[in-house]
Amino acid sequence: MPILFRRYGIWVVAILVSGVLPLIFKSSFSISLFSQMGISIIFALSYNMLLGQGGMLSFGHAVYLGLGGFLAMHGLEKIGGGVLPLPLELLPLVGGMAGILAGVLFGWLSTDRAGTTFALISLGIGELIAASALMLPSFFGGEEGIASNRMVQLTLTGFKFGKSIEVYYLIACWMLLSVALMYLLTKTPLGRVANAVRDNPERAAFIGYNPRHVRTIQFTLAAFFAGLAGGLFAINYEIITAETVGAQTSGSVLMMTYIGGVGHFFGPIMGAVLVILMQQSLAGITHAWLLYFGLLFVMMVLWAPNGMAGLIMLHEPVWRAGLLKRLLPAYLTTLLPLLVMFAGIMLLVEINYHLSLSINPDEPLALFGIAFNARSPLAWALAIVLAAVGFFFFRKASRRVNESWNEVTQAMKGGR
Amino acid sequence: MTATALKIVDVHKSFGSSKIINGLHLEVLKGERHAVIGPNGAGKSTLFNLISGFYPVSSGYIELNGQIVTNLAPHLINRRGLSRSFQVTNIFPKMTVFENIRCALLWPMGYRHSFWHLVGNLKKVNAKAEEILERIRLADRRDIPAGLLAYADQRALEIGITIAGDADVILLDEPTAGMSLSETAHAVELIRTVTEGKTLLVVEHDMSVVFGLADRISVLVYGQVVATDIPEKIRQNAQVQEAYLGKEIA
Numbered sequence: 001m002p003i004l005f006r007r008y009g010i011w012v013v014a015i016l017v018s019g020v021l022p023l024i025f026k027s028s029f030s031i032s033l034f035s036q037m038g039i040s041i042i043f044a045l046s047y048n049m050l051l052g053q054g055g056m057l058s059f060g061h062a063v064y065l066g067l068g069g070f071l072a073m074h075g076l077e078k079i080g081g082g083v084l085p086l087p088l089e090l091l092p093l094v095g096g097m098a099g100i101l102a103g104v105l106f107g108w109l110s111t112d113r114a115g116t117t118f119a120l121i122s123l124g125i126g127e128l129i130a131a132s133a134l135m136l137p138s139f140f141g142g143e144e145g146i147a148s149n150r151m152v153q154l155t156l157t158g159f160k161f162g163k164s165i166e167v168y169y170l171i172a173c174w175m176l177l178s179v180a181l182m183y184l185l186t187k188t189p190l191g192r193v194a195n196a197v198r199d200n201p202e203r204a205a206f207i208g209y210n211p212r213h214v215r216t217i218q219f220t221l222a223a224f225f226a227g228l229a230g231g232l233f234a235i236n237y238e239i240i241t242a243e244t245v246g247a248q249t250s251g252s253v254l255m256m257t258y259i260g261g262v263g264h265f266f267g268p269i270m271g272a273v274l275v276i277l278m279q280q281s282l283a284g285i286t287h288a289w290l291l292y293f294g295l296l297f298v299m300m301v302l303w304a305p306n307g308m309a310g311l312i313m314l315h316e317p318v319w320r321a322g323l324l325k326r327l328l329p330a331y332l333t334t335l336l337p338l339l340v341m342f343a344g345i346m347l348l349v350e351i352n353y354h355l356s357l358s359i360n361p362d363e364p365l366a367l368f369g370i371a372f373n374a375r376s377p378l379a380w381a382l383a384i385v386l387a388a389v390g391f392f393f394f395r396k397a398s399r400r401v402n403e404s405w406n407e408v409t410q411a412m413k414g415g416r
Numbered sequence: 417m418t419a420t421a422l423k424i425v426d427v428h429k430s431f432g433s434s435k436i437i438n439g440l441h442l443e444v445l446k447g448e449r450h451a452v453i454g455p456n457g458a459g460k461s462t463l464f465n466l467i468s469g470f471y472p473v474s475s476g477y478i479e480l481n482g483q484i485v486t487n488l489a490p491h492l493i494n495r496r497g498l499s500r501s502f503q504v505t506n507i508f509p510k511m512t513v514f515e516n517i518r519c520a521l522l523w524p525m526g527y528r529h530s531f532w533h534l535v536g537n538l539k540k541v542n543a544k545a546e547e548i549l550e551r552i553r554l555a556d557r558r559d560i561p562a563g564l565l566a567y568a569d570q571r572a573l574e575i576g577i578t579i580a581g582d583a584d585v586i587l588l589d590e591p592t593a594g595m596s597l598s599e600t601a602h603a604v605e606l607i608r609t610v611t612e613g614k615t616l617l618v619v620e621h622d623m624s625v626v627f628g629l630a631d632r633i634s635v636l637v638y639g640q641v642v643a644t645d646i647p648e649k650i651r652q653n654a655q656v657q658e659a660y661l662g663k664e665i666a
Contacts, residue, residue, distance in 0.1 A: 189522045189538075190531040192511075196519045199508035205490035206468065206500055207581060208523030217529050 011180070018172040022165055029280075031164045037276045038171040039232050042178045044256045044268035046225035051254075052262035053186060054218045055198030056111070057119045060126025061226060061253050066245025067102050067129070068095030068227025070140060072234040076148040087156040092174055092231030099227020100220055107219030111212050114201065118215075126250050133242035145241030148234075161235070171232050178225055183265055185221065194218045255297050261307025270308045288353045295345075323408045330404040334397040341390025347383035420479070421446045421585050421615040422467065422498075427476030429459075429466055429639075436462045438639035440476070444585075449616040451626045454636035460619040461503055463636065464589050467617075468500045469493040480585060495523070499583035503590045503619075505570045507577065509563030513554050516562050516573055518545040520580035545580075551610060552576040568599040572606060579610045586611055588618040592625055604629055627651075 018038075022031055043065055050056040072095040078084035079091065086094070110121035133140040140146070150161050159166045185191045193214050197204045201211035234240055243249070252275070260271020275293070282289035304311050318324050347367070354365045354374045364371040372379050422444040429437035436459045444450045452460050465471045467478055469490040477486045485493050508516050521541050527533055535541070549555040552572045557565060562573055571591060579586060591607060592600045604625055607616070620626050626633060627647045634644040635656045643656050650656055 184534065185531055187534050187536060188531045189527040189533060189535060190529050192515060192519055192535055193522060193529070195511055195515070196508050199510050200506060202470075203502075203506045203508065203577070204519075206494055207520040207577065208491055208494045210489065210491045214529065217531070221531065 031168050033280050035168045035171050035236050037273050038175040039229050040272035040276050041269050042229040044272040045182050046222045047253045047257045048268045049222035054194045055114050058122040060122040060250050062245050062249035063129045064099045064223040064226035065230040067098045068230025069233045069240040071098035072231035073146050073240050080152045087154050089156045092228045095231025096224045096228040099223035103220035103223025107216040111215035130246045147239040150235050259300050261309030263306050264309035267307050267309030288349050321412050327404050330401045337390045337393035344383050344387025419446045423479040425477050428474045430474050444617050448631045451630035451633045452619045458636040459639040497583050498585045499578045500587035501574045501578040507562045512559050513562050514558040517548050520577045524581035548576050585615045
């Protein structure tokens, strides 16, 4: 039993969490948030099939989400019109089909080499499709995109999908299934050889593999899941525009995946959840949320290149050795100056946004319930002092973190 | 009666205006251990890169087990039964030692690009990978990322990857380069056992390795084979002594 739990426990927990969350957080805001997370989790994991598992840095992954979404939207229109006898629940597969078709074609074109060549071609294909989206209004619907109604007669489950909670559960089912499938894919011969081609394509050729074939197949499968996410997108929003295939969507999935961590399977899941949460909650609080998001991304690239998952896994052996409590004091002492520094930066950012974007900059600016005049030199001085003091003590404290880490590593070596 | 495993006929290779391989002829017999020696810059590594398809030849042709393989892509030559190692260690650094070997088994054992098998369930593949790990004496380090292995262990893994797929022609490029004396002795023993019943072509600088291992030796000078013979004859060959071995052996 414990072995079974170790093996499948995480999946049981995932199913429970996905099932119960919308029963606890019932507002329409949370339901739409969860739906968006589900779609993004599939999308980010499919992106990591390229970046993390296949060593392909793509700047155009939105193409497959978008094409999947558009084709699914046309499919939805046909289902509604009674032309296509497909139950709504299976519509995401239409998106997946679009992903496969586009994936084979563009995958073959772009995977002769990984690295810069691949990255640039993916960027080019992204621009190409984004441009075609405006040139081919019959398929992409021009500027305003295409819309349809998800409440069709033909369903498998009897749900009418009028309520957003029903849509959420449809998304959750597809999400859990996709996560499981993508996880299993990492354990297939193709998945392992994709790692080999990522690590050393030259050597992979000398064990019988054409790196390009391996990349193309991996790419196509990734595009399938991206397209499937696109199909769910179509059902969820009932409208899709050219923006979905564009560079911003591609950039955002890259950041999600990277922030979550490309080196571990579950990384992109964490990244997708965090980024969607930030997007939805911060965007309501401040206009500058993209700036904070960018800051987070830069910080992760600089100091935690293995992402959140990497940070967690770094502590796993320490936790197993029972030494985590030795790191905590140093972490806590770092947290305070970090918060002070961040408060300073935030103050600066908000003052600037207020002054440049507000209708009336002389109106007092309220932060955390404290209102003040954004033009006051005192506020500026306070911001700079906070940032500087925070930075100074952060540097000091981070040295302590290093020392604690050294101690812990020593202790772990000694323990063996 | 002995057939030819590898036949290289009048091969030329130039990089720009510099001619590296200059009308090279070489025949490697089935089942023999054949060493290629020669001074630095004689074109030994280039020869390997031509045979394995890493570089295209400028002219001439190469036969593997009677089939022409000239200028085929590396993976196609590999699928026809030729496997090679590299002078500079060339492994999959982020994957575990076990995974390195297992990946080298997937194509030859027929799983190719399969995404409908789970590698954990491939009993024959896994058993064979374990067996190879035993033979290259890395079984106790099977779960370490290959990039973290000690140098000599990485060289052993390199050989393990090369022989894993049961190719019948094995090319080893300076397998003992950079090893200590005891590591070298160990590596020679390993090469001897893992190439049992196969055709081996090896480039090596260490003369004790060459003379201890090889059935026949070819001497490469300025992109041409100047002599091919059994070790004793090579030792006595005046032309060879002049060109390469010099006084240290004589």
